[in-house]
Structures are given as structure tokens and as C-alpha cells.
Amino acid sequence: MRLLKGIKIAVILKIVLVTIALAVLGFLMQAALLAGDTQIGIFFGIAIFLIALVYFTRISIPLKFFLPGVLLLATFVITPVVYTISMSAYQYKTGNILSKPEALKMLKSNDAFAQVPNEKKFDLKLGWCDEKYGDPKDVANAPVCALVSYYPDNIYFLSTATTLTPLTRDRIIFNKVGLPADVTKVGAKYTWEPFYEDEYATFDKTIVSTRFKYSKPGTFMQAEGYSVMAVYAQRIVYDAKADTFTDIKTGFVYKDNGRGNYANTKNGKDVMYPGWREVVWFENFVNLVNDPSVRDPLVAVFIWTCIFAVTTVVTQFALGLLIALTLHTKMRGRWIYRSIIILPYAMPSIMSIMIWGGMLNTDFGAVNNLIGLLVGHPVHLTWLTDPTLARTSVLLVNLWLGFPYFYLISTGALQAIPAELTEAAAIDGASGGQTFRKITLPLLMQMLSPLLISSFAFNFNNFNLIYLLTGGGPKDTLSGQSAGATDILISYTYNLAFNKGTQNFGLASAVSIVIFVAVAAISLYGIRRSKVLESFV
Amino acid sequence: MIFLKWFLTKSWRHAIAWAVCFFALFPLYMIVLTSFKKTTSLQVGSFLPTGFSLTNFNSLLTNPTVPFYTWMSNSVIIAAFVSVVSVFIGAASAFAFSRLRFRGKKASIQLLLLIQMFPAVLALSAVYSIMDRVHAFAPSIGLGTIGGLVLVYLGGAMGVNIWLLKGFVDSIPIELDEAARVDGASPMQIYWRIFLPLASPVLAVVCLLSFIGTFNEYILASLFLNDPSQQTIAVGLHGFISGQFATNWGPFAAGSLLASLPIVVLFLSLQKYIVNGLTAGAVKG
Known part of the structure; x- marks a missing residue:
């Protein structure tokens, strides 16, 4: 009877919870669709459908357990991972971030024109030409009329987008500093009238975008600010039919090179920017192998990553085991030792890493102070800025962070080894060292090897430590180094993708996949050893 | 004689323990x-110590531009919510x-493991x-909000937790389930009335x-x-030393002392249970 009552409450609770979830998702779907984000809208739609299907029918009992986790995984892990993997097939880096239509638009508007070198820079005074002036209705459509002058050569003229009117010097009224400020009237009629102060702001967009007429063919003038006029000429012409740009001066033709840029047909290295994201399939992977500027730092980083991960595991395990063996006997104060030794592990690692960063400072750091105290004179070891010392620091800090973990698990494993085994060995006349080497250690390794491997995999990608302690440095950027001395694969790749200067998402994604494969191989090996998967069959 | 024996068998143990304790305690x-x-x-x-002063605590807790309590509560709320919900779902x-x-069980476990790697x-960029797109239509769970961050954490925690919990669940005797079935x-x-009560200590760990x-x-x-009033304690405190x-x-x-203390106490008082979890393959971040 009690059981039955429980079921009823459970059913009601289930219906209420599922309905709330559906309502929230429905609301979000509507919002997404209204905002025009169809992809995300459809995603919510699928989620709603699946939830209703799984929880209101009996289609699959396992799915009732899995669905919430699966939805979260799909959204925040699988989708980003798939996206990242697909990016590895793209030319996707600084200079190739836009889509092709966006890049084309920018090339046609901004970059098709260039200032003519060796051409004069004119003085500029903005205003309105006579026929429009005084007709308030039409001011908005009136062409802005520039009073342009070049004092040394006695050149004065009025220019709009379509007209060019030369003026003689006697028509010009100069201001106190000798710059043209106005034009004399012809009879009662104004030829030109300067802007009022507030008109500069009002017509700012028109001023910036107007191409004023200039005397030489193929050129025009554009305002630089409100008081200087510069001469521009068309540099490249776009041929929509052939999808090519032609440089007017040199005659070079720039063609879509299929790799996200318009490139000179005579010299493939001469490309126009901005480019766009383009599928290049395995080029990023090929570069990993073939391009020395990519390959060499990557190989160096890979080697250091392995050294770092192996050394970390070995030192942490060795120290942890040493303490476990030392304390593996009844002795006074053991629990105090134990409590103190696990403190580094209990402390949030992020705080520890940051405080270590301060302690390793060359000038005020406690480590240098302590060494100075021991050797009797001040020392100035550059712990975080010298490549070798920085690597030592990273290993030292990681040893501090991780040895209590190995102490704890080694102690657990030691306790699990039956005392009979070691006693039998002692009776057979084995020495303490022999018993340890021939019995205790093999058994320990057998028990702990899966944990050693998972610790290796964890440290292989120990981003927090490197990022917060050294930032991957020290790095000699002046000599063009792209990887720091302590950079491990993951921090190096993070910098490739999120560096403030140049970013290369495509290459970073390719390296991510390499890391992925490496870690997967290590872990699968570990799993096979621990035979975890056997229990699933 | 007794002293000599002690010296030979125990003293080196104490010497090593002292040295390691010194290493462990120095940064703390x-x-x-x-x-x-x-x-x-x-x-x-x-x-x-050359003197005792609470200046640093004062400047941390009373400076209006340093919302220490907010950071702390943000961190605790985020971490508590994420851990409880992700463990529940996991x-x-x-x-x-x-x-x-069910069909495809082995394949899905392997897939889960693979994604985990x-x-x-x-x-991150993806x-x-x-989340930037989500922000455009649902500003309360998109980029720059605690809600959004919690969702991302939940997704990320899923794989680890399922994997870890599966190990624990396997160790709970199946006979009880079978009897109930x-x-x-x-x-x-079985899940609600037998498994959850049995597994609750493990789930807590x-x-x-x-x-x-x-x-x-x-x-x-x-x-x-980005908004200081939304930051977590780790990000907030990092700001002090990265300026x-x-x-x-x-x-x-002072801040990391206050922030770490509850965690350290919690960890030490529950260490017996945590160690069991560690031997099952958990790696603390």
C-alpha cells in the first residue's frame, strides 16, 4: 500500500518536472526562432521532441536514465568537439576569418583604392556650393562642396562628387593664419558658403564617404579628417565574371587560389587581404609535418610534454611511495605527519599554483630567500625566466601538488598487500630489500599502474599549472620563437588559437586532434592494462 | 640500548617525515x-613573523572595488549547483x-570514453x-552570465562523472537489485528506492x-x-597578482587563505571517503 502511494506521487512529480522542462525549452526555442537563429531553434525542437517521446511513452527505459546527460553532452561537449575537428580542414586564421562574400565586399570597397604616392595633400575647407545654398529643403541632398587649396602652387578650386570649379587667388578670403576660409560673392550671389560648426557632425558620414572630383583622370580625392584632402586612385579592378582582381598599375591578375585568398597568378605568395575561411582539407596536417616553422616548435613542445608528464608521474610516485613506506609502521605522531602531508592536496590547486608563482619570483620570492639563508649570501636565481630553471620550477611545483595523492593511494595499496606474503618471504630468508623488490613493488605496480597512466594522461594536458605558473614561457619572441620553454602541447595550442597577436584556428584544431589521438592511445593502453572494459561485455 | 634501537629503526623515518612536512608546509x-x-x-x-596585522584582511573585505563576498558566494553557488546536479544526472x-x-552499450561507453579524451x-572557441549566439536571444543563460557558465560546466562534468560513478555503481552488490526485480x-x-539510498555515500564523495x-x-x-560582480574567487584573486x-x-x-580554509577542512574531515574515491581513479583538478 505504501509502495503504491509512493508510485503515484512519483508519477505526478515526473509529469510536473517534465512539463516544466518542456515549457522552458519551448520558450527558449521560440526566442531563438524569433531572433532568427534557426539552427539553435531546431536544436531545442529536437530536445523537446526527445524529452516528450522518452518520458511520456515506454519506447526505451535506458533512455529515461540517459537523456538528460546525453543532451548536456551533445550540446556542450560533442558539438564543440565536432566543430573544432571540422575547423582543422580549414584555412582559418588571422587574415582569413571572414566568409568569402564579406571579404569580397571589403576588398571591393576599402582596398580597391590607394592613396597616390607623391601626390599633394591639399588644405580643405568644407561647405556648400552656390546653387544649393539657401534652399533649406534641399540641404540634406545637396552635395558637400569642398574648398580645396594648395598654397605653395597657388592652386584653388571647388570640388564636389561630380563637379570641379577652378578659382583664382583673388576670389579667396583668407583667415588669420593664412588659410582659405571663404569665397567672395559674385554680385549678390554666393559662390560657396562654409559649413556651420554643427554641420560637420551632422554630415560626417557624407563627408567621409564622398569621393571628390580631381583633375587627373582615374583619381579622386577623399577627406582625411575635416581639414586635409588626399588624392586616391583606383588600384585594382574586380571582374565579377572571372572572379579576379587586376592591379591597374602593374597589370598583375589576382585569382581565387582556392585557399582563401586572391593570389597573384605570377607569384602565388603575393596575396590580397582580407582573405576568407576556406576548406583546405589536410593542409594543416601537412604543414605540421612539412613546414619547419610549424614542425620544429611542435616537435620540441611534444618532447617536453612527454618529459614533463613522465617526470611528473615518476617524481610524484617516488616521493609518495617513499613516504608511504616510511610511515607504513606504527610510530609516534604518524597521524600528524599524515595530516600535514595531505595538506597540499587538500588546498585548492589554483591558489597553490598562484602562490608558488610569487614564491619563485627572482627579487622578492621566498624560495630565493630561503636558499640565500642556507648558503649565507643573497641569491638571484631567475626561476621563471631562465628556460632550464623554469622547467625545474614547473616540475617542482607539480611535485608539491601531486605527491600527496600518490602517498594516499600507495598507502592504500600497501595495506591491501596481504601480510602473509611478506612474512613468508622473510621466513624463506629474504632480506627487507629483496622482499620489497621481488614482492611488494611488483604487486604495487600491478595495482597502481592504471592510476599511474591516468595521472600521466592528466598531466599531459595539465593546462592550469603551465598557464598560471609560467604562461608557457620564458619565450624569446625577438628571435621568432613561437613556443616557450615550458609550453606543453595544450598551452602551446591554446596560444596558437587564442593569442592576442596572430591566431591560427585551423592549425590549432589540427594540433588538438594530434593531442586527442595521443591521449586516447595512452588511455586506451591504460584501460586495456586495467582490463576495465572486460566487465562491459 | 633502547634508544639505539629506536635510533636505528625509527629515527630515519622521523627524519624523512620532517623533511617532507617542511616541503609540504613551506608554501602554506x-x-x-x-x-x-x-x-x-x-x-x-x-x-x-615580525608582527601581527589584519591590514590585508581589512583591505580585502572592506574595499568597495573588491567584492570578495560576492566572488566567494559566486564560486560556492556555481560549484555546489554544478556538483549536485551533475552527480544527480550522472x-x-x-x-x-x-x-x-540494452543494445550498443559497449559502443556508447567507448564513445563516452573517447570524447572524454x-x-x-x-x-573553447566553439x-x-x-554561448555568444545563445546570449543573443536568452541573455540570462548566454555568454557573460553565471547561468551560462553553469550549463557549460554541467556538460563538461558529465563524462567524468558518469565514468567515475560507473566504477562505484559496479562495486555495489547487484543481488539487492535482483531481489527487488x-x-x-x-x-x-529500483533506481529510486534501492540504488540511490545505497549509493548516497558514494555520490556524496x-x-x-x-x-x-x-x-x-x-x-x-x-x-x-567579465563583470567583477559575477566573477569567481579564482578569477577575482588572480586579478590581484596579475595586475x-x-x-x-x-x-x-588573505583571500586565498579564507577561500581555501573551508575546502581544506572539508577535505580533511572526509579524507577517508575521498581516498576510496581516489583509488577508483578520480583525479582531483
């Missing part, structure tokens, strides 16, 4: 020493993996752009590990939350 001692100093620098004139999946029979930091209980009833892991997370939190012009080690040490 520096945090305490620095936080109770008068100045804000990490400079050590002497390794012995436990359901782990139960199904461990106890139910992708370096999460590197999928997560970032997804013979008595006619459905999988749902995974919860705690997940809490500490989330509390320690830095890079996502620093990319996601271009002034590094305030004093308040930083």
Missing part, C-alpha cells in the same frame, strides 16, 4: 605569514550503464561562439570531488565572466 606557511603582514608585498625580511546514466541491458580547453520492481523503482574541481576551474570562468602595475600579494594571500 608563506600564505599565512603574508596574509597577516602589514605590507602587501610577498617580500620576506625574515621567515619568522548517477542516472551510470546506473543504466551498470545495471540495464579530447582536450576540453581547445574546444563553446564560446555557441524478482519482487516485481521496475527499473525506475563524487559530489565533493566535483565541487573542488569546479571551484578550481580558472580558464572558462575567466573567459566567460600590470601593482601586485597585491597581501590581500591575495
Whole structure:
């Protein structure tokens, strides 16, 4: 009877919870669709459908357990991972971030024109030409009329987008500093009238975008600010039919090179920017192998990553085991030792890493102070800025962070080894060292090897430590180094993708996949050893 | 004679223990020493305390531009929510993996394991752009909000937790489930009425590990939350020492002391249970 009552409450609770979830998702779907984000809208739609299907029918009992986790995984892990993997097939880096239509638009508007070198820079005074002036209705459509002058050569003229009117010097009224400020009237009629102060702001967009007429063919003038006029000429012409740009001066033709840029047909290295994201399939992977500027730092980083991960595991395990063996006997104060030794592990690692960063400072750091105290004179070891010392620091800090973990698990494993085994060995006349080497250690390794491997995999990608302690440095950027001395694969790749200067998402994604494969191989090996998967069959 | 015996068998043990304790305590001692100093620098004139001052705590807790309590409560709320919800959802999946029979079980476990191995930091830009799009229509759960960050953490915690919990669930005797099934209980009833009560100590441990892991997370939190009143304690305190012009080690040490203390106490008091979790393959972040 009690059981039955429980079921009823459970059913009601289930219906209420599922309905709330559906309502929230429905609301979000509507919002997404209204905002025009169809992809995300459809995603919510699928989620709603699946939830209703799984929880209101009996289609699959396992799915009732899995669905919430699966939805979260799909959204925040699988989708980003798939996206990242697909990016590895793209030319996707600084200079190739836009889509092709966006890049084309920018090339046609901004970059098709260039200032003519060796051409004069004119003085500029903005205003309105006579026929429009005084007709308030039409001011908005009136062409802005520039009073342009070049004092040394006695050149004065009025220019709009379509007209060019030369003026003689006697028509010009100069201001106190000798710059043209106005034009004399012809009879009662104004030829030109300067802007009022507030008109500069009002017509700012028109001023910036107007191409004023200039005397030489193929050129025009554009305002630089409100008081200087510069001469521009068309540099490249776009041929929509052939999808090519032609440089007017040199005659070079720039063609879509299929790799996200318009490139000179005579010299493939001469490309126009901005480019766009383009599928290049395995080029990023090929570069990993073939391009020395990519390959060499990557190989160096890979080697250091392995050294770092192996050394970390070995030192942490060795120290942890040493303490476990030392304390593996009844002795006074053991629990105090134990409590103190696990403190580094209990402390949030992020705080520890940051405080270590301060302690390793060359000038005020406690480590240098302590060494100075021991050797009797001040020392100035550059712990975080010298490549070798920085690597030592990273290993030292990681040893501090991780040895209590190995102490704890080694102690657990030691306790699990039956005392009979070691006693039998002692009776057979084995020495303490022999018993340890021939019995205790093999058994320990057998028990702990899966944990050693998972610790290796964890440290292989120990981003927090490197990022917060050294930032991957020290790095000699002046000599063009792209990887720091302590950079491990993951921090190096993070910098490739999120560096403030140049970013290369495509290459970073390719390296991510390499890391992925490496870690997967290590872990699968570990799993096979621990035979975890056997229990699933 | 007794002393000689003690000296030969025990003294080296104490010597090693002392040395290791010194190594373990040195940074922690520096945090305490620095936080109770008068100045804000990490400079050590002497390794012995030269005075006792609460200046650094005062400047941390009363400075209006340093919302320490807000950071702390943000971190605790985020970590608590993420750990409880992710363990709850993860436990359901782990139960199904461990106890139910269905097609594609082995394949899905292997897939889960495989996804787990992708370096999460590197999928950041994709997560970032997804949450940026979500922000456009649902500002309360998109980029720059605690809600959004929690969702991303939940997704990220899923794989680890399912994997870890599955190990625990496997160690709970299946005979109880079978007895219940013979008595006619459905999988749902077994889950709610037999499995969850039995597994609750284990779930609590995974919860705690997940809490500490989330509390320690830095890079996502620093990319996601820009507004100081929304930041977590890790990001906020990092600001003290990463400043271009002034590094305030004093308040930083005081802050990390206050922030770490509850975690350390929690960890030490539950260490027996945590160690069991560790031997099952958990790696604390």
C-alpha cells in the first residue's frame, strides 16, 4: 500500500518536472526562432521532441536514465568537439576569418583604392556650393562642396562628387593664419558658403564617404579628417565574371587560389587581404609535418610534454611511495605527519599554483630567500625566466601538488598487500630489500599502474599549472620563437588559437586532434592494462 | 640500548617525515605569514613573523572595488549547483550503464570514453561562439552570465562523472537489485528506492570531488565572466597578482587563505571517503 502511494506521487512529480522542462525549452526555442537563429531553434525542437517521446511513452527505459546527460553532452561537449575537428580542414586564421562574400565586399570597397604616392595633400575647407545654398529643403541632398587649396602652387578650386570649379587667388578670403576660409560673392550671389560648426557632425558620414572630383583622370580625392584632402586612385579592378582582381598599375591578375585568398597568378605568395575561411582539407596536417616553422616548435613542445608528464608521474610516485613506506609502521605522531602531508592536496590547486608563482619570483620570492639563508649570501636565481630553471620550477611545483595523492593511494595499496606474503618471504630468508623488490613493488605496480597512466594522461594536458605558473614561457619572441620553454602541447595550442597577436584556428584544431589521438592511445593502453572494459561485455 | 634501537629503526623515518612536512608546509606557511603582514608585498625580511596585522584582511573585505563576498558566494553557488546536479544526472546514466541491458552499450561507453579524451580547453572557441549566439536571444543563460557558465560546466562534468560513478555503481552488490526485480520492481523503482539510498555515500564523495574541481576551474570562468560582480574567487584573486602595475600579494594571500580554509577542512574531515574515491581513479583538478 505504501509502495503504491509512493508510485503515484512519483508519477505526478515526473509529469510536473517534465512539463516544466518542456515549457522552458519551448520558450527558449521560440526566442531563438524569433531572433532568427534557426539552427539553435531546431536544436531545442529536437530536445523537446526527445524529452516528450522518452518520458511520456515506454519506447526505451535506458533512455529515461540517459537523456538528460546525453543532451548536456551533445550540446556542450560533442558539438564543440565536432566543430573544432571540422575547423582543422580549414584555412582559418588571422587574415582569413571572414566568409568569402564579406571579404569580397571589403576588398571591393576599402582596398580597391590607394592613396597616390607623391601626390599633394591639399588644405580643405568644407561647405556648400552656390546653387544649393539657401534652399533649406534641399540641404540634406545637396552635395558637400569642398574648398580645396594648395598654397605653395597657388592652386584653388571647388570640388564636389561630380563637379570641379577652378578659382583664382583673388576670389579667396583668407583667415588669420593664412588659410582659405571663404569665397567672395559674385554680385549678390554666393559662390560657396562654409559649413556651420554643427554641420560637420551632422554630415560626417557624407563627408567621409564622398569621393571628390580631381583633375587627373582615374583619381579622386577623399577627406582625411575635416581639414586635409588626399588624392586616391583606383588600384585594382574586380571582374565579377572571372572572379579576379587586376592591379591597374602593374597589370598583375589576382585569382581565387582556392585557399582563401586572391593570389597573384605570377607569384602565388603575393596575396590580397582580407582573405576568407576556406576548406583546405589536410593542409594543416601537412604543414605540421612539412613546414619547419610549424614542425620544429611542435616537435620540441611534444618532447617536453612527454618529459614533463613522465617526470611528473615518476617524481610524484617516488616521493609518495617513499613516504608511504616510511610511515607504513606504527610510530609516534604518524597521524600528524599524515595530516600535514595531505595538506597540499587538500588546498585548492589554483591558489597553490598562484602562490608558488610569487614564491619563485627572482627579487622578492621566498624560495630565493630561503636558499640565500642556507648558503649565507643573497641569491638571484631567475626561476621563471631562465628556460632550464623554469622547467625545474614547473616540475617542482607539480611535485608539491601531486605527491600527496600518490602517498594516499600507495598507502592504500600497501595495506591491501596481504601480510602473509611478506612474512613468508622473510621466513624463506629474504632480506627487507629483496622482499620489497621481488614482492611488494611488483604487486604495487600491478595495482597502481592504471592510476599511474591516468595521472600521466592528466598531466599531459595539465593546462592550469603551465598557464598560471609560467604562461608557457620564458619565450624569446625577438628571435621568432613561437613556443616557450615550458609550453606543453595544450598551452602551446591554446596560444596558437587564442593569442592576442596572430591566431591560427585551423592549425590549432589540427594540433588538438594530434593531442586527442595521443591521449586516447595512452588511455586506451591504460584501460586495456586495467582490463576495465572486460566487465562491459 | 633502547634508544639505539629506536635510533636505528625509527629515527630515519622521523627524519624523512620532517623533511617532507617542511616541503609540504613551506608554501602554506608563506600564505599565512603574508596574509597577516602589514605590507602587501610577498617580500620576506625574515621567515619568522615580525608582527601581527589584519591590514590585508581589512583591505580585502572592506574595499568597495573588491567584492570578495560576492566572488566567494559566486564560486560556492556555481560549484555546489554544478556538483549536485551533475552527480544527480550522472548517477542516472551510470546506473543504466551498470545495471540495464540494452543494445550498443559497449559502443556508447567507448564513445563516452573517447570524447572524454579530447582536450576540453581547445574546444573553447566553439563553446564560446555557441554561448555568444545563445546570449543573443536568452541573455540570462548566454555568454557573460553565471547561468551560462553553469550549463557549460554541467556538460563538461558529465563524462567524468558518469565514468567515475560507473566504477562505484559496479562495486555495489547487484543481488539487492535482483531481489527487488524478482519482487516485481521496475527499473525506475529500483533506481529510486534501492540504488540511490545505497549509493548516497558514494555520490556524496563524487559530489565533493566535483565541487573542488569546479571551484578550481580558472580558464572558462575567466573567459566567460567579465563583470567583477559575477566573477569567481579564482578569477577575482588572480586579478590581484596579475595586475600590470601593482601586485597585491597581501590581500591575495588573505583571500586565498579564507577561500581555501573551508575546502581544506572539508577535505580533511572526509579524507577517508575521498581516498576510496581516489583509488577508483578520480583525479582531483
